[in-house]
Amino acid sequence: MLSVLRIVRACVLLAGLLTVSAHGAxxxxxxxxxxxxxxxxxxxxxxxxxxxxxxxxxxxxxxxxxxxxxxxxxxxxxxxxxxxxxxxxxxxxxxxxxxxxxxxxxxxxxxxxxxxxxxxxxxxxxxxxxxxxxxxxxxxxxxxxxxxxxxxxxxxxxxxxxxxxxxxxxxxxxxxxxxxxxxxxxRGWSATLAPFKGAPVVVYHTQWAYLLTRFGLTQVGTIEERPGIPPTPGHLAKLIQLMKEDKVQVVIVEPWSDYKLAERIAQEGGARALLLATGVGAVKGAETYLDAIDYNVKTLAQALR
Known part of the structure; x- marks a missing residue:
């Protein structure tokens, strides 16, 4: 009788494993x-x-x-x-x-x-x-x-x-x-960026409106005069002057944008060019959704100090 019960239990266990396996597939x-x-x-x-x-x-x-x-x-x-x-x-x-x-x-x-x-x-x-x-x-x-x-x-x-x-x-x-x-x-991210509320930033492309709005930062200019179109020298000259007047510290760049141009504009305007994560996997250290946001918040906070 004991052997029969063991066989029954084994069959039930096997059936369960097969169900899980089938479900997993x-x-x-x-x-x-x-x-x-x-x-x-x-x-x-x-x-x-x-x-x-x-x-x-x-x-x-x-x-x-x-x-x-x-x-x-x-x-x-x-x-x-x-x-x-x-x-x-x-x-x-x-x-x-x-x-x-x-x-x-x-x-x-x-x-x-x-x-x-x-x-x-x-x-x-x-x-x-x-x-x-x-x-x-x-x-x-x-x-x-x-x-x-x-x-x-x-x-x-x-x-x-x-x-x-x-x-x-x-x-x-x-x-x-x-x-x-x-x-x-x-809650932690908001506390990290709270001291910089209202800080002016420049972006390469209009990619960052939701992030900046969430954490109270202010976009004052873009490297692209028009989205997706290379900027003219005249536009960049005006942007650099604006950055100096507004004391902009940060220029945000996407992985596919011209980082060298952004870096030059940032240097001439007295700021730093920051490569931020446009999404999960966009940069090293942004392997998960929470990691991507965390990377952006910490990178911004460090540059704005």
Missing amino acids: DKIRVVTTTTDLKALTEAVGGGLVEVDALARGNQNPHDLEVRPSLMVKVRRADVLVLNGLELDQWADVVVQGANNPKVIPGAPGRVDASAGILVLEVPKTRVDRSMGDVHPVGNPHYSLDPGLAPAVTANILDGLVRVAPEYRAMFERNRTEFLGRVEQAL
């Missing part, structure tokens, strides 16, 4: 357009998701080259998480080439992570190409503001629940735990 396949969204999706989905980002952290997400390899990734996806606000319009071409009905516009597996956020820098006039790469619907770089993590992860949660409603409780638990860590970190 049947993860929800998610593709995101950026590494920030990849990190936030992994935070919500936990071990139930397998996430791949189309753009690397140090790539300019405005104009990513569409390659067949990207279409292959999207073809296999159950969920596609988009940045939205026209940052990743190239993803429409990828989706068309992927021929995956799960992630076409209106499909349950398609997520716009920007839904419901308060968009900054929305143009008040009609936008045309002469203005450069101005985003007609506003600044799309919201993921650099950790205070928007609740809204962004809520959109991701909704998308995951649409395709796998049986895991809602797990997704909600993961999200709550992650947001607790974000909230705690945000």
Whole structure:
């Protein structure tokens, strides 16, 4: 009788292991357009998701080259998480080439992570190409503001629940735990930058509005006179003069921008050029979402002292 019970227990254990194994092999396949969204999706989905980002952290997400390899990734996806606000319009071409009905516009597996956020820098006039790469619907770089993590992860949660409603409780638990860590970190970051509230900064590209607004820093100028268009000597001369008058200490640069130019402008204007993380993986030391924000906050605080 004892042997029979042992056999039964062994069979039950084996069945459980097989179930876990099968479940592990049947993860929800998610593709995101950026590494920030990849990190936030992994935070919500936990071990139930397998996430791949189309753009690397140090790539300019405005104009990513569409390659067949990207279409292959999207073809296999159950969920596609988009940045939205026209940052990743190239993803429409990828989706068309992927021929995956799960992630076409209106499909349950398609997520716009920007839904419901308060968009900054929305143009008040009609936008045309002469203005450069101005985003007609506003600044799309919201993921650099950790205070928007609740809204962004809520959109991701909704998308995951649409395709796998049986895991809602797990997704909600993961999200709550992650947001607790974000909230705690945000208190520390706010305290770190509080002494520099109102400090003037110059940026290369209009990438940093959400980060600067969150922590009370003031953007007074840009190296690009118009987004995506190389600056003229006249514009740079005026910018340097402005930096001297406003006592600007910091010029923020993206990994794909002309760092040497930014460094020269910073030196002539009496400031320092700072290469900040535009997202997860953009620079060394920004391997996670919290690490990326932490890197930016500490780098800014050190330069502003």
